[in-house]
Amino acid sequence: MIKQWKPAGWAVAAVAATAAVALAVPSAMAQRDPAYEAARTAGQIGEQPDGYLGFVSTPTPAVRDLVNDINIKRKAAYTSGAPAGSTVEQFAFVTGCNLIAKSKPGEKYKAPDGRWLTRDGSPPVRASGCP
Numbered sequence: 001m002i003k004q005w006k007p008a009g010w011a012v013a014a015v016a017a018t019a020a021v022a023l024a025v026p027s028a029m030a031q032r033d034p035a036y037e038a039a040r041t042a043g044q045i046g047e048q049p050d051g052y053l054g055f056v057s058t059p060t061p062a063v064r065d066l067v068n069d070i071n072i073k074r075k076a077a078y079t080s081g082a083p084a085g086s087t088v089e090q091f092a093f094v095t096g097c098n099l100i101a102k103s104k105p106g107e108k109y110k111a112p113d114g115r116w117l118t119r120d121g122s123p124p125v126r127a128s129g130c131p
Helices: 007-022 025-029 034-041 061-081 087-102
Strands: 045-047 053-055 108-110 114-120
Touching: 025 114, 034 045, 045 087, 053 061, 061 087
Parallel strands: 045 108
Antiparallel strands: 045 053, 108 114
């Protein structure tokens, strides 16, 4: 008897395997920007479960422009990198899970219930659907 892969399981595995690769370029570009690092360190912005950066507090125009630019680049990476059988939203979600998992102590991230939390030394609170 031959074991068959379930299409949904295969798609999720493909999304999980490629999510980090798709964000390599936008993340690397953002991290070279001192304004990005400053806003992140100051707790003004943080990672969200949907794979995009969010505003923890009311942003300055410069921080708003920076985050909008990064999120546009992320959307492009998700759109071009989503594997066959998955949606852009699924790909973005898995990437969001991974970005929250990789956040550093002191950085902000959005919990599944919508609260902004500050990462400490323990694992972050992530959505139940995270790989």
